[in-house]
Amino acid sequence: MTSRARPLVLGLGLVALAAVPPVGGLLNQPFYVDLVRRVMIFAIAALSLDLILGYGGMVSFGHAAYLGIGAYAVGILAHHGIHNGVLQWSLAIAASMAVALVIGAVSIRTSGVYFIMITLAFTQMLYYLGISIEEYGGDDGMRLAVRSQFPGPLDLQNGTVFYYVVLAILLLFLVLAHRLIAARFGMVIRAARSNEARTRAIGFSPYRYKLMAFTLAGAMCGLAGALLVNHTEYLTPEFMHWTRSGEIMFMVILGGMGTLVGPVLGAFAFLLLENLLSGWTAHWQIIFGPLLILVVLYAKRGLFGLLPGGGPRDG
Amino acid sequence: MRTTSLALVIGLLVALAAGPAAAAETVKIGFITSLSGPAGIIGKHMKDSVELALDHLGRKVGGLETEVIYGDDQRKPDVGKQLADEMLKKHRVHFVSGVIWSNVMLAVAPTVTQAGTLMIGTNAGPHELAGKMCHELYFTTSWQNDQTPEAMGKYMQDQGLTDVYAMAPNYAAGKDMISGFKRYFKGRIVDEVYTKLGQQDYQAEISQLRAKSPKAVFVFYPGDMGIQFVKQYAQAGLRDQIPLYSVYTVDEVTLPALKETALGQWETRYWSPDLKNEPNVKYIADFRKKFGYTPSFYGAQSYDGIMLIDSAIRAVKGDLSNKKGMVAAMRKADFKSTRGRFTYNVNHHPIQNFYLLKAVKGAGGEVEMQVQKAVFENHKDAYHKDCGMRW
C-alpha cells in the first residue's frame, strides 16, 4: 500500500509543479511562478548539499560558496559582453567544480567540527574576495542586464520558459542523483559515512570518492548559482554569506536529509514559510528560530518522513 | 475535458473579478525596507515616517483610499527583487517606494520600472541610476551617494585644510565616498585606508593614523561601524587633537548610542531635524509626539516620498492609469518637502542644498546635530550628464 502511495504522491507533486505557470496565468497571479521558480533553484542547491551531507556525511557549512561562484561566472562573462548561455553555464559549472576540488582536497583531510569550520572559512574568504573586487561591483554587486541567451525557443527572458528550464534541471538532477546513489560510487560514499575504516579495509579509498562527491555537489550548486543570478538579474557577494550556507543546510534537514525528495520539500517549506512569516511580522525570526530547533529535536526525518512510505533513508 | 473547461471558466471569473478590483479607487503603495536584523532600526525610522505621512494626509494619499504594503528585504538584493515581484504581480501596487541599500535598489528599481510602475526611492542613491540607468519612472527623494561627501570635500577645501587622513570600509560605497570627497577636496591626503566591511575594532587603524599625525580626519562609517569608530576615536583621546569630519556616520540613528562621544563631530547633509521650514517643524514635532524619538534623514526622505506620491495623484485627479501625467507632476516636485523647496534634475534626482552640521549640546541637554551653514546651494549630482533623459 505505502510503497504504491509514495510514487503517487511524488507524481502528484510533479504534476503540481508543472501546473504552476498555467494555473498562475489563469488566476492572473504570475507572482507565484516567480516564487516557485526561486524555490526550485534553492531546491537544486539543497539537493546538491544533500548528496554530500545526507549521503556522504560531510557537513559542509560553506555550500553557499558555489552558489556565488556560479552566479559570478555568469555575471562576469555578461559584464564582458558574453551573453551566450552555453558558455556562461559551462563556466559556472567548471569554475565551481574547480573551486570545490581545491576546497575539498584540503577540507576532506579533516573531519567532524574541523570540517564544518574549514568549509566555513573558505567560504568566508570567497565572500571577502567578492567584496573586494571593485571591477565586479564589490559589495554592491552587479546587475545582470540580459539573462543567459540560448538558441531556439529557450528564451529565458520569458518567465514561463525559464520556469520550465529550472524544473527540467531539477528533475534531471533528481534522476542523476538517484542513479548515482544506487551506483557503486554512491555505495562507497554511503559506506564511508557509516564506517570509514571498514570502507578502507575492503579496498576503497574514501578520500577519493568523498572528494569526487564534494566536487560534483559543488558543480551542481554552481549551476543553481547560474540559475539564481538569472532569476534575480542581480548578483552580490551576499550569495556567499555564511548565513546563506546555514539556510541551505536547514532546507536539507527540514525536508529530510539522505533522501532525494527531502531537500526539495525543505526548500519549499523554508522559503514559503519565510515569505509568509516576514509578511506578517518584522519579528518573524523569533518564530523561525525556535521552529528550527523543534524540527532538529523532534522531526529528525524531516518533512519527507511525513510522506506516506517516506521511511528511513533510501534512494 | 470537462474539468479543463471548468477550470477555464473559474479562471476567467477570477480574472474578471480581479480586473475591476485593481482599477478601483484604492491606491496601493509597496514600501520595501529592511525591518529585521541589525539594519531594522533604519527600516523602523522609515516605516514610522510613512505612517506619519499617512496620518497627515488623513490616511488618503492623493485623496484616494490608501493601502501600504510593507516588505522586509533583509538587506538582501535577491529578497528585495522577490518582494518587488510580489508587490507588482501579486499586490498589483501603483507605486513601489523605500529601499535603503544601493545594491538592493539596483535589483529592485529596474524590475519595477520595466513593469511600467513608478519607483520612488527614499534612500539609496547609486550612481548608475543617476547616470546611464536613469529612467522616467524612477524618482528619488534622497540624493545621489556622492553629493554628501562632495559637500564635505568642498567645506574642507574652503577651510584650507590639508594633510587629511581618509578612511572608509572596503566596499563599493566606501570607495565612492572617498572619490566623491576628492572631487572637491584638492589638499594633500596623507593616506587612504580601507577597512574590512563590518569591522568592529579600529584600534590598530587609529594607532596607524596617530603615527601619521594628520591635520584632519575624514571618514565614512555607516551604522554600527560608525558607532564603534567614533567611540574608539574618542577613547583614543584624539577627539581634542585631530578634528573628525564624516558623512553618514553620525546621525539620529546612531546618536542615541553615542551621545557625548559624538560632541564636536562634523557632518554634511541635505537635511537636519533643526531645519526651520514649516513642513519640517511639523514633521519633527508630530513624529516625536507619536513615536517618542527623533527621526533621522532616512525618515524625512520616506515622509517626502509619500508626499511626492500624493502630489502626483492629486495632479492627475486620482487617475492612476495616467502615468505620464504623474511623471510630469513629480518632475515639478510640487509638495511640502521637509528639506524646503527643491527642484528635480533631468535624472529625477533632487537639486538641493547641502549643509554643514555639528554635534552639539542642544537646549534640552541632549546631544544633537545642528546646521552650521550651507556648503552647497542647489547642488547637482555629477552623473546627470550621463543620463539620456530630456524633458
Next chain:
Amino acid sequence: MNIFLILEQTLNGLQFGVMLFLMAAGLTLVFGIMNLVNLAHGSLYMVGAYLATTFAQWTGSFLLALVLALAGSLVVGIVVELVALRTLYERDHLDQVLATFGLILFFNELIAILWGRSALYTTLPTWLSGHVALLPGIRYPVYRALVILVGLVVAGLLWVVVTRTRLGMLIRAGASNRTMVAALGVNVRLLYTVVFGSGAALAGLAGLMAGPIYAVQPGMGEQILIQVFVVIVIGGIGSIRGALVGAVIVGMVDTLGRAFLKPMLSTVLSAPAADTAGPAIASMLIYLLMAAVLAFRPQGLFPVTGAER
C-alpha cells in the same frame, strides 16, 4: 615604521587576542567536554553586553553592573543549558549547528523586542577613560590596558582551575573520555551545567568588556563568533592552552595584517595595487591562516588526545 608603532600594534593585537580568548575558552570547554558545537555562544556575549549596559544605567555604578551582568550571564547560560541544549549533547554536530543557529535567531529577535533595534548608549567611567604611559612614547588607553590585564588574569585562573583543582581534573578527564568519567560515578549532568555556566559567564565577561568599545546591538555576537571559531579550530578544540595560543595568534595576525600589510605591499607593488590588495588580503588573512593550519595539522595546534573528534 618606527619601533613604538610596532610595539603599540603588538599591544593592540594582544588586546584583541585576549578578548577572543575569553570567548574561546568557554566555547572550547563546552565542545571538549559536552561535544557540543554551540553557535549561540555569541548570543551569550551579547547578553553580557546588554545586561552590563542596562545595569550600569540602573545602578549608576560600573563595577556593580559588572558583577550583576556576570551573574546574569551565568544564569542565562544555565537556563539555556537546561532548557534547550541538554537534549543536544547526544546528537551529531549537524543537529547542534542547526539548533544553535535557531537559538541565535531567537536571541537576536528577543533582544530586539526587549531593548529595541537601536544600538545602546554605553560609556566608560572617567577613571577608565584616560591614558597610561606604558613605556615612554606609548600612551595606551587605560581601558584597553585593563582588558589585557583581565584577560591574562582569567587565563591564569583558568590554568590553575584546570590543572590544580578537582573540578579541573574532572574537566580534563571529561575532555579525553566522557564515558569513563560517567562510569566512575561523577555527576556528569552537574559537571555539564557547571562547565556550560562558566563558559557562558566568560562569554558574558567578554561581552560586557566589549560594550564600551563596540556597538551594543542585536546581532553583535555573530560578528565575533566566526573569529572565535577560527581561534578554537586553530588551537585544537577542547584545549584551553590551544584557545589561548590560537587567540593570541589570530589577534596578532589580524591586527598586524590590518596595520602593516598595505605599507609592506606598497614596497613591492604599485600604490593602487597595494590599495586594493592590502585590505582584501587583510580581511581574508585569518581564514587563510586557519586553512593553512588545518592543511598541515587537521586537529589544530594542540589536539586533545582521546577526545571523540
